Amino acid sequence: MAQCTRKSALLEELEAAWAIAKKDIKIYYLKAPTLMFAILFPFAMFFAFAVGREMPVATLVPGLVSITVFFSASSIGPSALPLERRIKAYDRLVCAPISPYTVMVGKVLSGAIFGLVIGSIILAACLPVFGLQIISLPGLLLGLILASFCFSMLGIMLAMFPRENPGDVMLLLNFIRLPLIFISGIFIKIEMLPYWGQVASAFSPLTYANDLMRLALEGASAFDPLLSAALLISFSAAFLYIGRRIDLKFRE
Amino acid sequence: MPSAVELSGLTKRYGEIVAVDHISFEVKEGEIFGFLGPNGAGKTTTISMLTGLVTPTEGTAKIFGHDIRKEAKEAKRCVGIVWEESNVYPELSALENLNFAGEIYHVVKRQREAKALELLEKFGLSERKDGKVGGFSKGMKRRIAISMALINSPRLLFLDEPTAGLDVQSNIVIREAVKEENRKGTTVFLTTHNIEEANQMCHRIAIINHGKIIAIDRPENLRRTIKSAQSVQVSFEEDAETGEAELGKIPSVRRVIKEGHRFRLFTEDPPAALEGIWDYARSHGIRILEINTLGPTLEDVFINLTGTAQAGAGGRS
Structure with missing residues (x-):
């Protein structure tokens, strides 16, 4: 009969979040939409806009790593959630005795780990090829980890719209992602942007992720790294909150 | 409980x-x-x-x-x-x-x-x-x-x-x-x-x-709520010339439907309907092959209450 054996509530939620993340890792990492939007897309963007321009390698590599993390971490949620809605597997998560935030955190974890792994592979490959060194390890860790979580949360927030086709959410996500890469100092330095562009860049989490990457690989940053870290955490919290509000809105 | x-x-x-x-x-x-x-x-x-x-x-x-x-x-x-x-x-x-x-x-x-x-x-x-x-x-x-x-x-x-x-x-x-x-x-x-x-x-x-x-x-209580869905199901020998209209004239029979080679006669009083069927068979010289009384099925109850015909059969009592 009923199992009411209780662990601590927090431990239960953490275990459930990890179970959701593990399941997503097994299922969605090698799906075609994930691979296309998470890996091919940032490379295509990078080669289209960066290669052939008179930019130093040390400036290009942080940008490549940033947009790879940006695209890969934010792609898992929009690939996974609509597919789970289509087969009603998402209902199973909503009806389970876990917090709605736990479901979101589980989903965020799988996206963040994906972004972290793909970003690290790209970085590890670029370092010897371009003869670069890691100048600030704390900057690199902060940048990779916080950016992965923040961008994954952005994807989950948009995936909270109750769509059953991954393409619908990806379309919405790209509507946000594509403009952000042009105003966040990836291909054009922020100080070279027009005034409105510089103002807009302050509202892009990619600006702060890229700045931390620049600190890690160039040793220079436009913002205080602690401010960048705090802002990435704030963006993540805001995306989590808005995502939950979207979910609630469509459950009314 | x-x-x-x-x-x-x-x-x-x-x-x-x-x-x-x-x-x-x-x-x-x-x-x-x-x-x-x-x-x-x-x-x-x-x-x-x-x-x-x-x-x-x-x-x-x-x-x-x-x-x-x-x-x-x-x-x-x-x-x-x-x-x-x-x-x-x-x-x-x-x-x-x-x-x-x-x-x-x-x-x-x-x-x-x-x-x-x-x-x-x-x-x-x-x-x-x-x-x-x-x-x-x-x-x-x-x-x-x-x-x-x-x-x-x-x-x-x-x-x-x-x-x-x-x-x-x-x-x-x-x-x-x-x-x-x-x-x-x-x-x-x-x-x-x-x-x-x-x-x-x-x-x-x-x-x-x-x-x-x-x-x-x-x-079972739901089935009891609709007396009008009680019925008698009867089949006659093959060459008997019998139609719904004639069976419908039997006293107490409210409606007759043909189900394959059988007739289903809806009534609120099955014993009276049974007597009427026997009288009808005797007077017309027809042999009855099979006769059953049927209680209302849950499907009858469902249709009666919702006005919706559903697939999925009913039971016999």
């Missing part, structure tokens, strides 16, 4: 549309409770509210005394749900699906692993435990979905059309498993279009139409 489910004035509105309109009833612990209604009557919305998928607009619902809104986690903790669609993960193996369900229901690892193997054995899927569920038949996927719902040994099992579209063998396996769970004490809340299934399995049945509960009782 304590209540497993208790609804009070539960309502769901979508703008101007009232999908569920102030419904109140209770499901007693240990019973199999059938929830019937035509398409769009409010069944799925009711289950969606009870399981936390949809937020009620008004009213309250409790599961084992836990308010579904204020104590959602406690209410959900002792519930298992089988949806109309087998919402299993096709990319995972049977065992991985069950383990995942156990993890999100907080079943401890050792218990979860033992229970998963036990359920796979019970549903005849042990040999396929490591096979990807995507390659399973519809019936096997449904058995996995039911196993996932049972992994936390729930006190209350919600079943939404558990046997819809399945082969006979899977139907039998699933019905027997549900009855067995009920014998062990699990309360079952069953939504089905299959009226005969509800008739066979349920201790009590509620019928919902246009978002309102229009009847709630034991199946």
Whole structure:
């Protein structure tokens, strides 16, 4: 009969979040939409806009790593959630005795780990090829980890719209992602942007992720790294909150 | 007997549309409770509210005394749900699906692993435990979905059309498993279009139409409510020239329909109708081959109450 054996509530939620993340890792990492939007897309963007321009390698590599993390971490949620809605597997998560935030955190974890792994592979490959060194390890860790979580949360927030086709959410996500890469100092330095562009860049989490990457690989940053870290955490919290509000809105 | 489910004035509105309109009833612990209604009557919305998928607009619902809104986690903790669609993960193996369900229901690892193997054995899927569920038949996927719902040994099992579209063998396996769970004490809340299934399995049945509960009782009591659906079924020797019109003239017979080579004569007084049929046969020199009295079926009750013809046969009494 009923199992009411209780662990601590927090431990239960953490275990459930990890179970959701593990399941997503097994299922969605090698799906075609994930691979296309998470890996091919940032490379295509990078080669289209960066290669052939008179930019130093040390400036290009942080940008490549940033947009790879940006695209890969934010792609898992929009690939996974609509597919789970289509087969009603998402209902199973909503009806389970876990917090709605736990479901979101589980989903965020799988996206963040994906972004972290793909970003690290790209970085590890670029370092010897371009003869670069890691100048600030704390900057690199902060940048990779916080950016992965923040961008994954952005994807989950948009995936909270109750769509059953991954393409619908990806379309919405790209509507946000594509403009952000042009105003966040990836291909054009922020100080070279027009005034409105510089103002807009302050509202892009990619600006702060890229700045931390620049600190890690160039040793220079436009913002205080602690401010960048705090802002990435704030963006993540805001995306989590808005995502939950979207979910609630469509459950009314 | 304590209540497993208790609804009070539960309502769901979508703008101007009232999908569920102030419904109140209770499901007693240990019973199999059938929830019937035509398409769009409010069944799925009711289950969606009870399981936390949809937020009620008004009213309250409790599961084992836990308010579904204020104590959602406690209410959900002792519930298992089988949806109309087998919402299993096709990319995972049977065992991985069950383990995942156990993890999100907080079943401890050792218990979860033992229970998963036990359920796979019970549903005849042990040999396929490591096979990807995507390659399973519809019936096997449904058995996995039911196993996932049972992994936390729930006190209350919600079943939404558990046997819809399945082969006979899977139907039998699933019905027997549900009855067995009920014998062990699990309360079952069953939504089905299959009226005969509800008739066979349920201790009590509620019928919902246009978002309102229009009847709630034991199946036999519901059948008794419509005397007009009592009938006499008769077949005559092959060369007898008999028609509905002539049989319809027998006193007490209200309506006659032809069912294959048989006639079904609806009456509120079966003994009088029987006498009338014998008199008719004697006076016309016709031999009766077969004659039966039929009580109203649950399907008759359903049609009478909802005005909707349903597929899925009725029973004879």
